[in-house]
Amino acid sequence: MKPKKETTIYDIAAYLNLSSATVSRGLQDHPAINKNTKKKIQTAAKELGYRHNNFASNLRKQKTNTIGIMMHELNSNFMSSVLAGIEKITTEAGYDIIIAHSSESYEKEAANALNLFHKRVDGLIASLSFNTKNLEHFEPFNDKGIPVVFFDRVEEKSENTKVIIDNHKCGYEATQHLIQQGCKRIVMVTGNLQRNVYAQRNKGYLDALRDNHIPYDKSLVLIKDLSEQGGREAAMEILKMKPLPDGAFITNDFSAAVCMKTLKEHGVRIPEDIAIVGFNNDAISKIVEPQLTTVHYPGIDVGEIAARNLINHLKGISNLKHTQTIVVRSELLIRKSSLKKGNKKN
Amino acid sequence: MKPKKETTIYDIAAYLNLSSATVSRGLQDHPAINKNTKKKIQTAAKELGYRHNNFASNLRKQKTNTIGIMMHELNSNFMSSVLAGIEKITTEAGYDIIIAHSSESYEKEAANALNLFHKRVDGLIASLSFNTKNLEHFEPFNDKGIPVVFFDRVEEKSENTKVIIDNHKCGYEATQHLIQQGCKRIVMVTGNLQRNVYAQRNKGYLDALRDNHIPYDKSLVLIKDLSEQGGREAAMEILKMKPLPDGAFITNDFSAAVCMKTLKEHGVRIPEDIAIVGFNNDAISKIVEPQLTTVHYPGIDVGEIAARNLINHLKGISNLKHTQTIVVRSELLIRKSSLKKGNKKN
DNA sequence: GCTTCATTTGCAATCGGTTGCGATGGAAGT
DNA sequence: ACTTCCATCGCAACCGATTGCAAATGAAGC
Numbered sequence: 001m002k003p004k005k006e007t008t009i010y011d012i013a014a015y016l017n018l019s020s021a022t023v024s025r026g027l028q029d030h031p032a033i034n035k036n037t038k039k040k041i042q043t044a045a046k047e048l049g050y051r052h053n054n055f056a057s058n059l060r061k062q063k064t065n066t067i068g069i070m071m072h073e074l075n076s077n078f079m080s081s082v083l084a085g086i087e088k089i090t091t092e093a094g095y096d097i098i099i100a101h102s103s104e105s106y107e108k109e110a111a112n113a114l115n116l117f118h119k120r121v122d123g124l125i126a127s128l129s130f131n132t133k134n135l136e137h138f139e140p141f142n143d144k145g146i147p148v149v150f151f152d153r154v155e156e157k158s159e160n161t162k163v164i165i166d167n168h169k170c171g172y173e174a175t176q177h178l179i180q181q182g183c184k185r186i187v188m189v190t191g192n193l194q195r196n197v198y199a200q201r202n203k204g205y206l207d208a209l210r211d212n213h214i215p216y217d218k219s220l221v222l223i224k225d226l227s228e229q230g231g232r233e234a235a236m237e238i239l240k241m242k243p244l245p246d247g248a249f250i251t252n253d254f255s256a257a258v259c260m261k262t263l264k265e266h267g268v269r270i271p272e273d274i275a276i277v278g279f280n281n282d283a284i285s286k287i288v289e290p291q292l293t294t295v296h297y298p299g300i301d302v303g304e305i306a307a308r309n310l311i312n313h314l315k316g317i318s319n320l321k322h323t324q325t326i327v328v329r330s331e332l333l334i335r336k337s338s339l340k341k342g343n344k345k346n
Numbered sequence: 347m348k349p350k351k352e353t354t355i356y357d358i359a360a361y362l363n364l365s366s367a368t369v370s371r372g373l374q375d376h377p378a379i380n381k382n383t384k385k386k387i388q389t390a391a392k393e394l395g396y397r398h399n400n401f402a403s404n405l406r407k408q409k410t411n412t413i414g415i416m417m418h419e420l421n422s423n424f425m426s427s428v429l430a431g432i433e434k435i436t437t438e439a440g441y442d443i444i445i446a447h448s449s450e451s452y453e454k455e456a457a458n459a460l461n462l463f464h465k466r467v468d469g470l471i472a473s474l475s476f477n478t479k480n481l482e483h484f485e486p487f488n489d490k491g492i493p494v495v496f497f498d499r500v501e502e503k504s505e506n507t508k509v510i511i512d513n514h515k516c517g518y519e520a521t522q523h524l525i526q527q528g529c530k531r532i533v534m535v536t537g538n539l540q541r542n543v544y545a546q547r548n549k550g551y552l553d554a555l556r557d558n559h560i561p562y563d564k565s566l567v568l569i570k571d572l573s574e575q576g577g578r579e580a581a582m583e584i585l586k587m588k589p590l591p592d593g594a595f596i597t598n599d600f601s602a603a604v605c606m607k608t609l610k611e612h613g614v615r616i617p618e619d620i621a622i623v624g625f626n627n628d629a630i631s632k633i634v635e636p637q638l639t640t641v642h643y644p645g646i647d648v649g650e651i652a653a654r655n656l657i658n659h660l661k662g663i664s665n666l667k668h669t670q671t672i673v674v675r676s677e678l679l680i681r682k683s684s685l686k687k688g689n690k691k692n
Numbered sequence: 693g694c695t696t697c698a699t700t701t702g703c704a705a706t707c708g709g710t711t712g713c714g715a716t717g718g719a720a721g722t
Numbered sequence: 723a724c725t726t727c728c729a730t731c732g733c734a735a736c737c738g739a740t741t742g743c744a745a746a747t748g749a750a751g752c
Contacts, residue, residue, distance in 0.1 A: 008708055019732045024709055034730060051464050055410070056708035059401040059737045074429070080421035087447075096444060096465070101433075118397050119442070228629065257633045264635075283574065284630055287603045289610075354738055365702045370739060380700060402738030405707045 007048040015044055027052070066096040067310060068116035070126035072104050072153060076254065077282035078299045082151065085303020086125060093311045095122075104130040104225070110137040117141065123310045128153040130192055130225065147313050151306045156196050163306045165330040167197050170295045171204025173332045174249050174277045177293070179212045181275050181340045183247030186214075189222045189234040189259065190251045201251050201279075220245060224255070231258030238274070239266055247275045247338075253282040253294055260288060260337065275338040290336035301328050353394040361390055373398070412442040413656060414462035416472035418450050418499060422600065423628035424645045428497065431649020432471060439657045441468075450476040450571070456483040463487065469656045474499040476538055476571065493659050497652045502542050509652045511676040513543050516641045517550025519678045520595050520623045523639070525558050527621050527686045529593030532560075535568045535580045535605065536597045547597055547625075566591060570601070577604030584620070585612055593621045593684075599628040599640055606634060606683065621684040636682030647674050 009023040016023070018037070026033045026041035033041075044050075058064055067090060071079055083099070090097050098119060102109035109129045116124065117140045124141060126148060135155055141148050151163040178186050188205050191198040202221065209216050222237055224230035231254070238245060238259075250256035256278035260270055268274055270290055278285055278294040285292035305326055312318040355369040362369070364383070372379045372387035379387075390396075404410055413436060417425055429445070436443050444465060448455035455475045462470065463486045470487060472494060481501055487494050497509040524532050534551050537544045548567065555562055568583055570576035577600070584591060584605075596602035602624035606616055614620055616636055624631055624640040631638035651672055658664040 006708090010708075020709075021711075021733075022731055024711085025731090028710095032730065037730080051466070053405070053708050054465065055401045055405040056737085057710075059399070059405055059739095060708085060710045062737070064401070074420075075423060075426035077421060080426070083420070084447075087445075091461075098442060099433075099445060101430075115437075119400065120397070228632075254629065254633075261633055261635065283600065284633065286574075287600075287607055287630065288633065289607065289635060352738090356738075366739075367703075367741075368701055370741085371701090374740095378700065383700080399738050402707085403740075405709095406738080406740045408707070 006053070007050045008053070009050070011048055012041060012044050012050060015048065016040055064096075064120045064122050065094070066098055066119070066121050067123045067125065067307075067314075068119070068121035069097055069099045070109065070112055070116070070124065071099070071101045072109075072127055072129045074099070074101050076280070077284075078152075078280045078297060081299025082127075082303035082306075085300040085305075086307040087303075088300075089304050089307035089311065093307075093315075095311065102129040106132045113137040114140075117146075122146065123314055124148040125151065125306050125310060127151050128155065128195065130195065133194070147310060149306045149310045151302050153195050153197055159324075161309060161324060161326070163302050163309070163326045163328065164196075165297055165302075165328050167200030168204040168207070170279070170297075170330055170332070171201035171249070172208045173204070174201075174279075174295060175205045175208035176212070177332060177334065178247040178249060178275055178277060178338060179208065179214065181247070181271070181338055183245075183275055183340075184214060185217070185220065185243060185245040186247040186249060187220045187222065187234075187238055187241075187245045187274075188249045188251075189224055189226075189230075189255065191226050192223065198251060201249075205249060226252035226255040228254070228258050231255035232262050235259045235262035235266075238263065239268070244268070245274060247277075249277045251279045253278040253280045253285045253292060256292055256294075257284050257288045260292070271336065271338050271340050275340055277332075277338050281333060285335070288337075293335045293338035294333055296331050296333050298328060298330065352399070353396045354399070355396070357394055358387060358390050358396060361394065362386055410442075410466045410468050411440065412444055412465070412467050413469045413471065413653075413660075414465070414467035415443055415445045416455065416458055416462070416470065417445070417447045418455075418473055418475040420445070420447050422626070423630075424498075424626045424643055427645025428473075428649035428652075431646040431651075432653040433649075434646075435650050435653035435657065439653075439661075441657065448475040452478045459483040460486075463492075468492065469660055470494040471497065471652050471656060473497050474501065474541065476541065479540070493656060495652045495656045497648050499541050499543055505670075507655060507670060507672070509648050509655070509672045509674060510542075511643055511648075511674050513546030514550040514553070516625070516643075516676055516678070517547035517595070518554045519550070520547075520625075520641060521551045521554035522558070523678060523680065524593035524595060524621055524623060524684060525554065525560065527593070527617070527684055529591075529621055529686075530560060531563070531566065531589065531591040532593040532595060533566045533568065533580075533584055533587075533591045533620075534595045534597075535570055535572075535576075535601065537572050538569065544597060547595075551595060572598035572601040574600070574604050577601040578608050581605045581608030581612075584609065585614070590614070591620060593623075595623045597625040599624040599626045599631045599638060602638055602640075603630050603634045606638070617682065617684050617686050621686055623678075623684050627679060631681070634683075639681045639684035640679055642677050642679050644674060644676065 009020045013020045013023045023041050026038045073079060100112035100116060102112055106129055109132055123146060135158055138148055149161045154162040154164060175186060190202055193199045193202055206216060222234050224234050250259055256276060260276055270276055278292045281294045281296040285294045355366045359366045359369045369387050372384045419425060446458035446462060448458055452475055455478055469492060481504055484494055495507045500508040500510060521532060536548055539545045539548055552562060568580050570580050596605055602622060606622055616622055624638045627640045627642040631640045
């Protein structure tokens with residue numbers, strides 16, 4: 001079943017009475033090759049069914065033409081968008097991608113990093129797991145001069161390039177919006193505050209409260225993993241709160257949807273009793289009832305930008321050392337779940 | 347920044363006064379190498395910071411150790427599950443994966459196939475796009491003896507191994523369930539009937555109707571792409587139907603959710619007026635109100651099985667020619683959206 | 693002591709492009 | 723006529739691991 005041997009540049013060379021060097025150069029449009037010769041080479045290549053051998057090429061060039069992607073998870077709308085963005089750019093540029101996901105585990109993330117390192121990716125695009133504490137596992141990349149671009153979940157102290165949104169602003173605006181709707185006791189449900197995204201959003205929340213002279217009540221900040229389970233737990237805790245809160249800022253649409261659903265099941269009216277703002281603008285935010293006010297976080301753009309910067313660096317067009325942090329646009333989308341029309345006196 | 351040159355087996359060989367051949371064998375636990383020697387080699391490898399060079403290895407072995415994955419889309423719960431399943435098995439087996447998605451376009455699918463072919467994947471796992479009409483673009487793989495495993499969206503006539511669920515049974519059971527709930531006029535919203543999955547589900551639907559002596563009304567079958575748009579369109583068409591239908595089988599949870607929401611917005615009560623059954627058991631099915639009755643389609647299992655079969659074939663443990671079609675378990679999960687408790691007389 | 697055989701290890705070719713450097717030939721310059 | 727200079731192309735050494743085959747070593751058997 002595998003009778004036909006692969007044709008190589010040597011076959012083409014023999015066929016055309018040329019040297020393999022000329023064929024190689026002809027195939028990659030080298031300027032020192034005569035136009036007619038190039039044409040002949042490319043025609044012959046097609047005729048003979050030649051396909052380029054990446055391994056031989058990579059071996060010689062000492063480059064893998066592959067970039068690694070590390071994600072904490074890939075089953076969210078946001079993450080698939082990022083992936084789509086990255087894929088678009090990388091395939092255009094002729095790079096392969098290897099995807100590794102950590103399932104939010106630091107250990108797995110470290111293992112993945114090592115694996116990608118051994119696979120010799122030319123560059124790395126990464127978002128940190130929920131509980132990643134340090135960046136030691138990226139050391140080998142830095143040592144070897146392999147560029148790493150972080151997105152979304154980043155480590156602020158790190159020297160690497162980062163693609164993010166202004167999480168502080170988003171948190172501030174979300175909270176501000178809830179306050180404008182008349183909310184006085186606003187719950188914030190968030191992930192691990194070690195992670196920059198959640199820390200920044202939380203800071204925005206705090207600053208908005210302060211600017212509106214609303215006292216900060218520590219017990220209103222709930223730290224959860226942002227899973228289905230987490231959403232349900234948050235709802236149960238909210239229900240137990242002495243005076244019921246009148247607003248909630250939940251930093252993940254899926255979790256917000258679950259939370260909202262649970263609250264409704266217990267007789268809480270949304271937004272009348274509690275106004276809710278989510279985060280990410282996942283598809284679910286438009287399906288849930290009432291539709292979820294949320295922060296649009298354009299995953300495609302994030303992916304494209306991260307990939308483009310990395311590739312430009314690899315091609316020597318730009319240098320990542322010069323562009324430390326890239327902030328992508330994001331915006332608050334106001335929908336029903338947060339609009340207290342009649343602003344009841346309470 | 348890249349001062350340290352990579353250490354190779356030659357470095358190890360020189361370091362230990364051995365030949366590169368011995369080192370190579372020692373590193374891969376070849377039986378003809380003395381145990382002590384092996385230990386020394388492996389220790390030295392660690393000391394010197396050796397990392398295996400896949401390119402040299404692949405070049406020599408004429409295998410890429412990579413399998414290609416073609417998906418029609420990857421932003422659904424089901425698809426990410428499949429991917430997770432595939433990834434689990436492939437990484438365990440030490441294979442890399444290259445992911446390509448067609449965005450439901452036949453042209454893109456063909457282009458991806460060609461690309462993966464040039465990348466010389468050892469094997470392929472694929473689900474066809476919405477409007478793929480033929481399998482010509484898989485010919486090169488067959489010609490070269492590269493195994494291809496299809497899943498979910500498959501071409502039934504093809505010779506390749508397929509991993510699927512019993513779509514006919516699922517369609518039958520879903521419809522049967524609706525009938526048992528007292529439904530007489532059941533809408534079916536489905537994708538392109540050229541695709542096996544939808545064709546089979548449709549056949550199940552038809553057979554259930556026939557077995558229950560319910561006349562088939564062609565106008566009740568709506569062909570839609572299963573997007574948000576499609577869900578909304580389906581709802582609008584349902585609303586226009588002369589006697590309103592009393593049941594709906596929608597072959598995709600997301601689409602079903604959108605459809606249900608739209609119907610509710612127009613005053614239709616679910617399930618009292620129309621009972622609804624979805625498909626896939628995506629996370630959204632539990633969040634939507636009422637919770638969606640759906641068919642559990644275990645993506646992880648599908649992915650694992652497809653990957654395992656492919657890899658076993660590649661390793662020569664089994665032969666794909668012998669296992670043509672693998673049917674994975676699936677089951678109807680009955681939830682609120684289809685339970686007409688009080689069975690009104692109509 | 694000599695042959696036999698198993699255990700270990702080394703030799704050297706091979707996989708297929710890539711690339712620095714030199715060679716060739718003819719046109720152009722003086 | 724002779725040197726200079728391009729434009730093209732070829733030589734041959736890499737890149738790093740794999741593997742068939744041969745060689746070396748030593749133990750065991752007669």
